[in-house]
Amino acid sequence: MTTLSTSTLRIDVATAARVIAPLWPLENVIAVNPLLSSLDLPFHHAIGAASTWLAARGYPDAAIVQRSLELGQMSRVDLEVAAASLGTTAEVLDQPRARVAPRRLRGAAERADALAGTALAPAVDAVVAWWCAQLVGSASFHTPNRGIWRSFTTLAPHDRATRKLVGRKSSLWAALAPDPEHSLVLLVERLGLEDTTILDELTGQLARLPGWSGFARYCSEWRPADATGPSITLTELLAIRLCLEVGALEAAGLLGTGFNRLMEPPVRDLAGEVALVALERGYRRQLLAKLDGSVSSTHGVAAQVVCCIDVRSEGLRRHLEDIGPYATVGAAGFFGFPFNLTHAGAAEPYPSAPVLLNPAITLAETAEAPRTLRAPGPQRATVAASVETTTHHPAAMFPAAQVAGWWLGPLALLRSAAPSLLPPTASNHGGTLDLGVLSDEEQAAIVEGALRSMSLTDSFAPLVVVLGHGSSSVANAHGTSLDCGACGGHPGAPNARALVAAANNPAVRVLLSARGVVIPPTTLFVAGIHDTTTDVVTLFTEGDLGAHHHAVETLRQDLLTAGAANAAERSHAFSSGLDPRARSRDWAEPCPEWGLVGNASFIIGPRSMTQGVNLERRAFLHSYDPELDPSGSILETILTAPVVVAQWINAQYYFSTTDPELFGAGDKTLHNPIANVGVLEGVGGDLKVGLPRQSLFEGDVAIHTPQRLLCVIEAPEERIDAVIARNPILRQLFDGGWVHLTARTSPQERFKHRIAPTRWVDDPDLPENAAPLPATDPTNP
């Protein structure tokens, strides 16, 4: 027995939660590295550590290897070189690879099951998951006056499934405290755990339901403090779980039985490592051969078009540059302008910024509708929100169906039978933003920071277009996962509008001139949105465009042409060949677009590095001119924010592909949304994490190729090393092998590869340059 305080137990809870990654709710799905809390371990060790509690498959399987060979993504030579660099031969791939099992028994019930042959742990899982769905999914249970814990302890003693699990006359209920913190202390003490085993116990308990645990971690660590709506904290979840587990063990007479044991050490998946290294070698070899560094010029450019770094922008940029005298620029899609946004008619704001940032300001949308046919304005969005609220409220949904069904019924029929006849579905692109909360000086500082971060500080074209991006699909619970990650899982139009409004402010331009950024009075900034599902680009133009009218209309047409070319190119990525635009309207379509499937590299440098090269929508592209950044501060900004977010995305796609059962969201056709929090696969079980199977696979074939991000930079090696050395997050990513790094000082130089701090080599595939791997995994004693 131990004496515990709520404070020390809170630390154990936080430490235990590191076994799973936070799970963002459906309203803003964020791609997260499932092994986020293992970043302080080298990549291969982190996969080994994940096998302790989660039994994760962390490497590409044989089918992925075979497909990559067939597609020419890598060759047999790549496999042989990769195998040699790891001290083996390619024949290792022919050996069977077993599914790993958790190395620890996860929780008291699982320990008792191992001893007594019972099945208490899965029974507890089912009841905990059911209660989470009820308590989190029902608005009436998470009001401040009631709370999850009070609702649970009031209702659970009368629930049939709970009574079946813990017995009809359990003494447990009377022993619980009114709050979850003290109840958790009581429950841990009731389990009779020693101090040294509490952390393992809580870790195991959370690992049994990674979905609900991930959402609870989000609520405890990432959720804005003033947010309302569904939530459950880690302490609440663990108190509920331990309550049911202790009750079940007491009812079965098994409390205090069982023993924890360490299974046999995990077998190193050498075949998986060879496959991964070969895939990465094949990609790197082919990519670098394309980057010949041809020089482009901004002379005679009619417009500069700033797009998000998202891999889906690459195709649009390439096609647009093919059409006319346009220069494209890549920057993180919130365009250096983070804020909380209150949509017109909305009750509360949401952060329109990367999740790494806490916006300091809140902007409100005015009620004016934008002058565009395709962009639905705030009024329409307000009506749509009202309809959604009505049709989702338990008390209103059935009357609403009776009233509205008469005219919604034919629409539903049409959407089922002939979706291509319907008008395009579009996201809310918002209206004009009121920047009045910011002074001219503050706006100038934001615009300067944004322009400097994308190395766009001179040679402005007459037209500078800032394009956010979003997606459009119907009946898609994970729709926000296709929106802009740099905008926190929302469309990027508001951020584009905000930057454009500030950059067109004459007073701001005067201040910018004093700061060395001279924007000619003849230059007009215009905001727009790229719909990545349909590839339709909409420009938001308001008022008289004057001398820019012709240029804007020409660009508008050219963007539509470029979008159509990109859509046609993308249609080949589907075996059905169906037009991507039709997919956005079809509510039976489980894969409206491929999202960031294929993401593999992050290129930081001038557009001349990549212009004219078909990067197959696999590269994040961030503009960077090393000549403008002698101190490395701009490079530091790019590496510590956009690259960090891109690595999360890359890891999400990676692990959702290597282990779709554990890190994927399952079959989309079976999804059952829970209160805009997450989805169940079917009617029960754990909340699903990661990406749906149809977002990554076509049938049984993985369309995404799982490989670690390759960062390619045009900058001096010393500058890159200095930036990495002063940032722990970059030391983890690059020194730990989570992201590969290749660089050249100038187009005339050869690429070199960073294999260790300050150590750059010509050929990273030589055995002496391979990352050292210990024979035993130090994270698993």
Added chain:
Amino acid sequence: MSNLGLTAMTKLEVIVQGEDLAAVTDVLDLAGARGYTLLSGVSGLGHGGFHQGSLYFNDRDGLHLVLVVVPEETAVPVIEAVRKLLETRPGVLFASTTYVSRPEYFR
């Protein structure tokens, strides 16, 4: 200092990564701290290397300083909990005696 009418209290300074900040502030709430100060973007040199301070577009991966003044009896569970955190996580804890003019604000 007591002859100046000041009251002795315990001042705790905790530097942790953003990932651990919620756990530390929860501990302060549970222990009954009446308030605290947060300072983000803390830079400096630790035994794990240099930690860059304020990052332009990343509030999460920098270090945070939590500054709190509490009565000694409140400080005890906080110190126990933070020491437990620092067994596995990077960061530092400083505890010292300080004096306040309005002790009722801290009890």
